[in-house]
Amino acid sequence: MKIPGTIRILLLITSIILLQNCSKAAENTNQAPPAPELPVYTVITSPATTYQEFPTALEGKNNVEIRSQVDGYLDKIYVEEGAFVRAGQPLFKIDSRAYGEQVNMAQANLQAANANIQKAKVEVDRLQPLVAAKVVSDVQLKTAKANYAAAVAAASQAQASVGSARINVGFTTITAPVSGYIGRIPFKKGSLISRTDPNPLTLLSDISEIYAYFSLSELDFIAFQNKYPGASLEEKLKNMPMVELVIADNSIYPEKGKMSIVDGQFDKSTGAISVRAVFPNAQGALRTGNTGRVRMPQLLNNILVIPQESTFEIQDKTYVYVLGKDKKVTSKPITISGKTESYYFISSGLSVGDKIVYQGLGNLKDGATIQPKAVSSDSIFKARPL
Secondary structure: OOOOHHHHHHHHHHHHHHHHHHHHHHHHHHOOOOOOEEEEEEOEEEEEEEEEEEEEEEEEEEEEEEOOOOOEEEEEEOOOOOOEEOOOOEEEEEOOHHHHHHHHHHHHHHHHHHHHHHHHHHHHHHHHHHHHOOOOOHHHHHHHHHHHHHHHHHHHHHHHHHHHHHHHHHHOEEEOOOOEEEOOOOOOOOOEEOOOOOOOOEEEEEEEEEEEEEEEEHHHHHHHHHHOOOOOHHHHHHHOOOEEEEEOOOOEOOOOEEEEEEOOOOOOOOOEEEEEEEEEOOOOOOOOOOEEEEEEEEEEEEEEEEEHHHOEEEOOEEEEEEEOOOOEEEEEEEEEEEEOOOEEEEEEOOOOOOEEEOOOOOOOOOOOEOEEEEEOHHHHHHHOOO
């Protein structure tokens, strides 16, 4: 069938329009998506406090092994494991009957010695006039006086035996030498106790103050000496700020500590020196054997500060995306000299005034174009103080 000319013209026009629409659609499909709008932070310097942390083991002010000074059966246990006791409070009782009899025997020996003194004195008194009248020789008087001196010495020895026996009786009641907390008690009532037992009756820990021991490397120790003023090490310790203690759950112990002593020499095997910080512990929250980290503060006057979320890591190196004048971003490695919970302190890799992508780094690549949206440091620091 032959198509009229008018219809052919209409079909041709329609085809041209369809082709133009398809071409425009294809062009729209090939167009790049718009550049993402991302917040940008301008790097500044700020005074800040950073911390150097050292693992530590905690010990009470006094940790005393409680041992018996006499042998015998454990008669009484006056305390429970974990109980708090005060200095002088009875802890244990050793069967004292045998030691009581020793006191009685020593006293009887003392009475006999005193009687011998009287007897020797009577003999001396009897011989003195006889020697003066030359009835007997003075040798007998000298012998009597020697016997008297021996009797006095024997009485003194007997008196010492009485004192020793009474001391042993006193040792049968074992009291707390310091105030503190009772540890584990491995012995039970009726156990045979000896002065040579390898294990103590218990461990008494005075934790009114807690000592946190940790080690400084030689470089850390030299830096410590150069950082604080003072002619001697003691003066430098006095001028050092208070330190903090991070306990096992990563929380900060509420009381601050003071550096007190430094060991006399470096350990040849580790190249480190032991130091100690003292923390008040009136509430008994810390115990001997706890672990944690001592935080030594360091005040930084002006240091580059960036938020931690503005960084990413590749193969143990930390990077940021720096914004160029053409609105394109470039990854740049940085060196971190310290940190807080939310911020990094930068020692190299950035300069004041550099603009870095604050958030939304997940889909960025080198050379990507963004629409920067400035975020002020004041707003960031206000939400999360430095």
